[in-house]
Amino acid sequence: MTDRQRDDARGTVSDRQRDDARGTVSDLPPLVLDIDGTLTRPSGHGIDPRVFDPVHDWPAPVVLATGKAFPYPIALCDFLDIEHLVVAENGGVAVAHDDVHVHDAGDRIDDVAAAIRDAGHDLGWGVADLVNRWRETELAVRRDVPADPLRDLAAAHDLAFVDTGYAYHLKPHDVSKGLALERVAGALDRDPSAFVAVGDSENDVSTFERVDESYAVANADDAARAAATTVLDAAHADGTLAALDAVRDRHA
Ligand SMILES: O=C(O)COP(=O)(O)O
Ligand SMILES: [Mg+2]
Secondary structure, X not given: OOHHXXXXXXXXXXXXXXXXXXXXXXXXXXXXXXXXXXXXXXXXXXXXXXXXXXXXXXXXXXXXXXXXXXXHHHHHHHHHOOOOEEEEHHHOEEEEOOEEEEOOOOOHHHHHHHXXXXXXXXXXXXXXXXXXXXXXXXXXXXXXXXHHHHHHHHHHOOEEEEEOOOOEEEEEOOXXXXXXXXXXXXXXXXXXXXXXXXXXXXXXXXXXXXXXXXXXXXXXXXXXXXXXXXXXXXXXXXXXXXXXXXXXXXXO
């Protein structure tokens, strides 16, 4: 139950708030939000707690679209207490409630991981490798591993190389956050272009390309800045909170 519903149940909602709930507020568009670099604290790491209530209370669907492995955004939905609307693994996984789509990359992911190790490199996440342990459709490599050999190995295994600023990802060419958003939007019977996107890196470009309104936070890379309809002055969660304010103003 949202604060508004709780207030409503208690009968403490003003006429103005009730009008807002019927008109202005309920007309707000659905969101597609990146996680790392976008919902993060000024340090760039960890979720900024100020985003919890605005995301929880948003009166339209909110899709979390991330490069992180499948369980992470699902857990974040649970901790935010929002619906399971998720794009994970840079689009390899798309979840809209019970509609769970996992891209089949065949043996290429295991093969490229073995090739990276054979070339004398470590994936960089230690023995437990909690970054890839539950990853089903692509491979993430720590950014202090040299990029050039990884690029070559990705190409040799018919995989794309993506730098999110948080990790290198080797992923199938035919998955992207944007394509997965189309799937999630379809399951919700929504037009993908109606979503408002916020993001920070090249893995958000495919999302930005599919929506009419997109915001790159100030810490965004060049690719995300070039693809966004608006580049924000504020970074990380400050940028996202400013974007949500702008969306409320634009759609009021
Ligand atoms: O997992 C990453 O490398 C980045 O994740 P993000 O897409 O949420 O920014
Ligand atoms: Mg990001």
